[in-house]
Amino acid sequence: MNLYQPQQPSVLGAPQEQIRRGGFSFQSFVDSSPVTKENPWMLLEKEIAPDIVPAFGDYNSVQWIMHLGLGKDLVVQNESGKEIKLRFAGLLQSSIFQSEVIISEENFLEHFPSVAGYSYILIDAPSAHVVYISSMLEDRLKDFGFDASSTHEKLAAFQVVENTYLSVFQTLGGLGLLLGTVGLGIVLIRNVIERRGELATLRAFGFRRSILTFMLLAENVFLILAGLSIGTLSALLAVAPHLTTGKAPVPWLSLAFTLLSVLIVGLIASAVSATAALRIPLLPALKAE
Numbered sequence: 001m002n003l004y005q006p007q008q009p010s011v012l013g014a015p016q017e018q019i020r021r022g023g024f025s026f027q028s029f030v031d032s033s034p035v036t037k038e039n040p041w042m043l044l045e046k047e048i049a050p051d052i053v054p055a056f057g058d059y060n061s062v063q064w065i066m067h068l069g070l071g072k073d074l075v076v077q078n079e080s081g082k083e084i085k086l087r088f089a090g091l092l093q094s095s096i097f098q099s100e101v102i103i104s105e106e107n108f109l110e111h112f113p114s115v116a117g118y119s120y121i122l123i124d125a126p127s128a129h130v131v132y133i134s135s136m137l138e139d140r141l142k143d144f145g146f147d148a149s150s151t152h153e154k155l156a157a158f159q160v161v162e163n164t165y166l167s168v169f170q171t172l173g174g175l176g177l178l179l180g181t182v183g184l185g186i187v188l189i190r191n192v193i194e195r196r197g198e199l200a201t202l203r204a205f206g207f208r209r210s211i212l213t214f215m216l217l218a219e220n221v222f223l224i225l226a227g228l229s230i231g232t233l234s235a236l237l238a239v240a241p242h243l244t245t246g247k248a249p250v251p252w253l254s255l256a257f258t259l260l261s262v263l264i265v266g267l268i269a270s271a272v273s274a275t276a277a278l279r280i281p282l283l284p285a286l287k288a289e
Contacts, residue, residue: 013108
């Protein structure tokens with residue numbers, strides 16, 4: 001359903017130096033031989049079929065944007081307009097190539113022979129000199145349109161998109177929580193209204209209004225706390241594998257504030273309903289009972 005799904009993504013040709021060097025983390029790859037495990041980039045030089053080219057892609061982009069996977073084919077057109085299949089032999093994990101598909105330089109020149117030179121360059125620079133090297137290269141090569149960016153900046157730009165999706169889901173979840181909290185208040189109010197006869201009978205037997213109010217609040221607080229405890233325990237069990245990895249911090253403060261808000265709303269609804277129900281005249285309620 002993605003209207004912006006790329007039909008012809010950018011294709012990069014990895015030279016022999018990059019293939020021999022290896023590097024980057026892989027989510028998965030098709031071959032599990034010792035040579036491949038040592039350097040999965042060797043899969044790019046494997047011959048499959050005349051019109052099938054082994055390729056690498058980022059796992060998230062291939063899985064969720066292209067709706068493909070490991071061993072699946074992406075059909076693109078080469079320079080002459082002929083359709084070729086880029087078969088994903090490996091998927092990179094949270095890489096800087098989330099907008100590109102990588103093939104070997106040999107296959108790239110075979111299908112795109114008119115592309116001369118290199119327009120995508122990886123520079124292994126010391127972290128302490130990244131800013132200086134970037135500014136120097138951009139200044140010296142400005143006539144060629146050279147634009148340098150660090151891998152941290154590139155990954156941060158990709159994370160902005162992911163965080164936007166997470167924010168949307170968080171907003172929808174907050175809306176659902178808000179509706180559920182309002183529903184909780186309505187249920188508590190209706191519960192007290194339906195017990196008007198019982199409350200009027202207790203008042204007729206001498207129970208004071210303050211004692212009945214305390215009893216209703218105690219019942220509702222117990223139900224709210226029991227519901228919050230069951231829901232919190234279920235949620236913790238569901239995300240336990242994520243918590244053990246420690247890859248991302250958990251917003252404990254905001255979660256605690258959310259649960260506290262639900263408790264406060266429930267208490268307010270209980271207090272309002274109890275006060276309103278106990279102010280009803282005794283005689284009509286007893287007659288109805």
